[in-house]
Amino acid sequence: WQFERIMRGVNLAEPWSSPDAAKLDSVSLGSWLRSIKASSGSRDLMAIMTRVSWGAEPDELSLLHTARYVKAAGGLNRMLDTAGGAQQEHFPGGTHEMSVRMAAELGDRIRLGAAVSRIEWSDDAVAVTSSAGTVEGQRAVVTVAPAQRLDIDIAPAPPIEFQQLAQRWPQGALTKSYAAYPRPFWRDSGLSGQSLSDRGPVFITFDVSPDAAGPGILLGFTDPRGFDSLPPEQRRAAALADFAEIFGPQALDPIDFLDQRWGAETFAPGGPTAAVPPGSWTQFGALLRRPVGPLHWAGTETADEWTGFMDGAVRSGHRAADEVARSLN
Structure with missing residues (x-):
């Protein structure tokens, strides 16, 4: 019940502005569990939950991040349940089948298997270079996990605080x-x-x-x-x-x-989503999806609902597309 109370107070859109955000983000989930003298059984269950969800241990995760993530999924039960919960569906052909089918509908506008190596940008123009060539436009939406943003050569480089964000938003291991x-x-x-x-x-x-x-x-x-x-x-x-x-x-x-x-894996390394450590949300959270010039950020880590899930990834795409449309108008 103590975790539920903390979770209810978290602002999903702006976790850093939540009541007691600084306090919640200064401790790990593991240290908080020990501070409230949680039973060994409760600690073991929470450890299993963090390994499944993030590929991380309770001591590696910010309490604020944990509470926000669980709230974004509708609570612990909904996040972990199979019947009626987040773990209910599986795809016999693999989830990549959805991407392949959507790509087939869009034709040659989609280039699969083309690793992006460089993005060059100015105030109102972008050139994206991949193994399939270079594409130019007015805006670009980058959907890789925050930790992988540094794997792309972006020129000019984003401000240093955006680079620090990528370093402080690591993937877990699973x-x-x-x-x-x-x-x-x-x-x-x-x-x-x-x-x-x-x-x-x-x-x-x-x-x-x-x-x-x-x-x-x-x-x-x-x-x-x-x-x-x-x-x-x-x-x-x-x-x-x-x-x-x-x-x-x-x-x-x-x-x-x-x-x-x-x-x-080269392009999806580590755990299923970001295992955010203490101090990251309050210091860098406001930058997570803030555009840099014509570059916009999406991906499940940037979603307010179902963060870390495919549903969250889709929602983040809608949000980023709306940002781009409004910026062009």
Whole structure:
């Protein structure tokens, strides 16, 4: 209830102007939990929540950031629930399928797989250079995560405080492990496929089987520390051992296994969204989506609702498009 009270007082649009913003942003979630003498069970559950949501530990996250993020998702239950909650939907073909289908409708206006290396700008003009060539316009919307803004050579460089923002808005670290079976055998025992664990590299599981007939697929959110550096066969053995501890020995014999180590990705490295540390919101939050000349910023980290989720990414796109339209008019 104490976290709920803090959450209710957070201003989603301007967290830095919330009552007690400086105090809330000066401490980590972990230190706050210890200060209120939260039970070990509560601390363990919050740690699982932070690993799932940010790929980070409670001591790495600002209390203000945590409260804002949870409020933007409609509360802890809605954020973590599968039935009627944020974890309800999954796409058998992967979420990238939506991007591919939208790109097909837009034709050659979309250039997929073209990594942007440089943006040159003046007061009313932009030139974006990618592996597909250079495109010129009056405005540009940059949608990469804040931490990745520095990966693009922007000329002239944004003011130093915008560069500091990128440094203070890091991504977390998360790996996902998938095991496929001929059928979802755990359902025979009345098990949902969902679990929480405070042991082993796999700390939360979901049943992401496409249908009851099979294949059965278990997804395990996996702590990358100590896991990602293992050889592939050892990672497989460690993840399957955790699945077997929960769902029985059949889990040790999958027809396929895959782990996605997000920390090894070039364009989407680390965790699912920004793991913002103490002090960042009050010092740099007002700059998160403030335009720099003709450059506008979008991406799920900039959303006021469903921050960190695909819904938030779409909302941020609408907001940035509206900004651009108004600036041109």
